[in-house]
Amino acid sequence: MQPNQAQALYWSSESGQKWIWFETELDLVFSAVDDALIKRAATQPGERILDIGCGTGATTRAFVPRVAPSGKITAVDISPAFVSHARDRAKLTADNTEFVVADAQSAEISGAPFDLVISRxxxxxxADPVEAFRNILKQMKPAGRLTIAAWAKAKGNPWFEAPKSAAVKILGPLDQSNPNAPGPLGFQNVEHVVGILKEAGFQNVEGETATVELAHPGPVERVAALASNIGPAARIIKKYDGSAGDIEAITEFVVADFRKFVGSEDIRIPANLNFFTAQRVG
Incomplete structure (x- = not known):
């Protein structure tokens, strides 16, 4: 069994497929995160980029203009469905991208060595982040850069906190005692992740928590449905085989919580995110 088989199965399940079903809205909501990554990555034309956990390819597509015309992006994901979908999208938008089904923890990835590694x-x-980042480090150029975005703690992050609280109340907890266990909140602890990257061999490692506003045109019921179908809430729903009625009840709870973010033109939800940068030296 591959080290990340559990993740491969999850992202191939109905819970994972929701990222394709809600793709247009998720791309819109998380575009601000892509902008924050672009700002921190300082990408140059002609560079070769590796995008880890590319999903349906939104972040890859956001970086394409930054490396044009001669650069190239290799994007990998453990989900064949995601990669297939991203390839179909790329046919219409860019010819300097390659989407590959691969487990970045162990795979040798085509297109190496890379100037920059990104991940949103x-x-x-x-399953073993130190081993994974060691493998990634080996496939970077000397002086290659790493820039990744991850979720900070759920508390104070309404996008996750409201749906998770509702799902726990209605269905039950995930029973996950390790706050750093693999999952949407696996990199919530900045010091922990900085330690992983240093142990993997990266240098000039820095981590920071920053607030990014997630914007959606509304209505609030639609935003609540989106937040209730991905992230920790989705994992709780999957664990307890939640019914349509359970999902509706969770969504109603989130609607009530999200009303405070409704503005005159759109809905803006503050999100606390952890950004990490590092380099391969030598």
Missing amino acids: FGSMFF
């Missing part, structure tokens, strides 16, 4: 919410799921 795709690097928190490794």
